[in-house]
Amino acid sequence: MKKLLLATIAASVFAVAANAQDRPIAYVNARIIPIVGPVIENGTIVVQNGKILAIGDSKKIPVTMITDMIDAKGKTIMPGLVDSHSHIGEGSGADGSAPVQPDVRLLDGINVRSSSLQRAQSGGLTTVNVMPGSGHLDSGQTLYIKLRDNAVKVDDILIFDADGKMMGGIKFANGTNPIRPGGGNFPGTRAKSAALVREQFIKAQEYRDKVRKAAGDATKMPPRDLAMEALVEALDGKRMVHFHTHRHDDIMTALRLSKEFGFRIVLQHVSEAWKVADEIAKAKAPASIIFIDSPGGKLETMDLMAENGAALEKAGALTGFHTDDGITDSRWFLRSAGMAVRAGMSREKALYALTMANAIMLDLDKRIGSLEVGKDADFIVLSGDPVSVYTHVLETWVEGKKVFDRSHPKDRLLQVGGYGASNDRSVHLDCFDGDIGGDN
């Protein structure tokens, strides 16, 4: 009986959720950082049906007809943050059987109720590339997700492209993480790592040739091969290769492989980017970098520098930030920009690196990453300057729906931590707004 009641409550909650906001909502008098275009000191943004309806100077946007009008004086609004590399949702990827497993999908292992997804919302994240790990040369297919609220199944957070295909990339890695000397079929050296990857892409080229030759004739098609299908998508530029790499020579190896096989690449981590920033820029390879509080943790990251962002900016490479959550917590993703500015990156490029740059890397720049009319209504409301330590994320909106509100005790708990903040989200928690306990 109790179960039935909860199910009913849940159903009603989700009915509301599915009915995305159809009345326009306007935020007025905000400092708006649209990322594309100049900062609007006193701006208005109007959203409806999950999209941005209007944006501009408050004096020029008529909002008299709008009943849901919020005065955001003193607050800053910018696009929802896009994380180009994360591990929220406790997802899995390849197992220990082989170093290259393109058939494995993160999709099939993610826990959408994980508190890590909600914590990411509280950090202002709205779109995330969730990846399998770096202990393999290829640990499988990554998943691009929207941090929509009250997701009960993975379908609720997927992003589909124009062809109706769910979006994601594929994860590759080089350097020491996938190297397992004496680890059976795993590589023992860097050269072996590259050889194993090349072998697989050559096989994929051959598979693609067979498919092309068959020209739609089912009798001539090769047996269906999930791994080859994924690699062919990479070869065809339809699946971005997210390439974990740290050392300067490993970065160059990743670029070399990308060039040889023509797959599109996003360099991930790129700890020694500052040593080969010009080469990265010349290859037109986007770089997704991370701020870590100190260098090291392993030998190939001993020369990690906070100046990476500045060096890549100077070289002219497209640069984004990522959390690699749980390496860094999504709740302080904004800090990446602050620390990059500290180390010489421009504010403009640092904020771009949290949003638009990552949107480009995920092939989502037509839909997200900036505040422009027609784009998804993914935005965050901040208490102040995005690169300031004192700034809080006050609200996070995904497709016109508020998914995080700091003034709500339950949401605030997720943002600042405390008893219960690490629990999976459940219907029970939705109904529980009481005191969290403790002496105070």
Add this chain to the structure above:
Amino acid sequence: MQNIEIRIMNIKRLFTISAFAFSLLVTCHFSLVTAYAQIAIQGETVWTMSGEPITNGIVLVNNGKIEAVGTAAAVKIPAGYQIISAKVVTPGLIDAHTVIGLNGAANQPHDQMALDGSGPVQPELRATDAYNADERLIQWVREFGVTTIHTGHQPSALISGQTMVAKTWGKTVDDAAIVPTAMIMVTIGTNANAGAGRSPGNRSKQVAMLRAELIKAQENAKKPDAPKDLKSVAMAAVIKRETPLLINANKAQDIITALRIAKEFNIRIVLDGAADAPLVMNDIKAAGVAVIIHPTMARAGGDMENLSFETAGKLKAAGIPVALQSGYEGYVPKTRVVLFEAGMAAQNGLSRADALALITIDAAKILGLDGRIGSLAVGKDADIALYDGDPLEWTTHCVGTIINGVLVNKVTR
């Protein structure tokens, strides 16, 4: 930043330096030292941490000690003093608990010396015997203004060894150490389990083993000829209240256990980590125990799953002595920087002054060194950090670090 004097290397120039030159700079940093016997530090804002911050303040340094502190109007700069200017001046920062020097950046077996796996009870292990004064992470935190660290054996065994207090400067441990044995590191909780069928395998066993050691020390104390073995000597100092136990306990029940043991044996303890402290704040307060709270940005997992960014603020408001630590990490970041952890604490409920206190005077008090470090006061060690803005702000740079009256760091970080 007006002062060109100390800004010898700016970020732009950093990029022009080849990798080789850069590594040379890192390895040869001792040669950068310029010793000024007498320095006058001018600060637009001087956070003395004893009283209100001074606007347009002067700190005079003579022979490694602070000679005078006051407004520019009140403190005249004597002739011959080297003048260093900075927008903001603070006491050198204190990291109330770390493992750097014992654990290094590379995270390879050769540079991870904060835990010996041979046994769960090793109070005799001295931090001084494992401290690498030239470890890169020490330089790293120094360049953000950290001048003193309380470092030692890591919280991963029941009794993992001793801690020490060191300045982040000096070629040898003898140069650096100011308290060779500060505390003895104890862990209660999941991390103290030895694993693989060995003891301790759970919390009850941990506490039984710890109590057995303390009882043995009590018994030894009654003997006319106290045993001279290293373990007994180390534990005798605990029973005699000379050496406090630094007890890492994150779950509420583990914190309570730590308080119970302190009471049973009448020993001095300091709580470490204490993620669940808000749940048992009244008990901590009643016991009069200080807390070296986990890094604000520590990972919220395992025994620390309930950590909150607001805990330091709550403890401070409750009147519990509290300081911040950079903590221990098995992977990355190999060290955190207490300056950033204090920034995050300031974002979450603490005033700027209170957040700075967590990494200066409050830390000095918990370490029993507030007579010597932690504030800018006459007679104290001339350990000073210089910034080009609000020290806690992400975008501010540390532009100089002074230890014992010597400008030991001139890079902009």
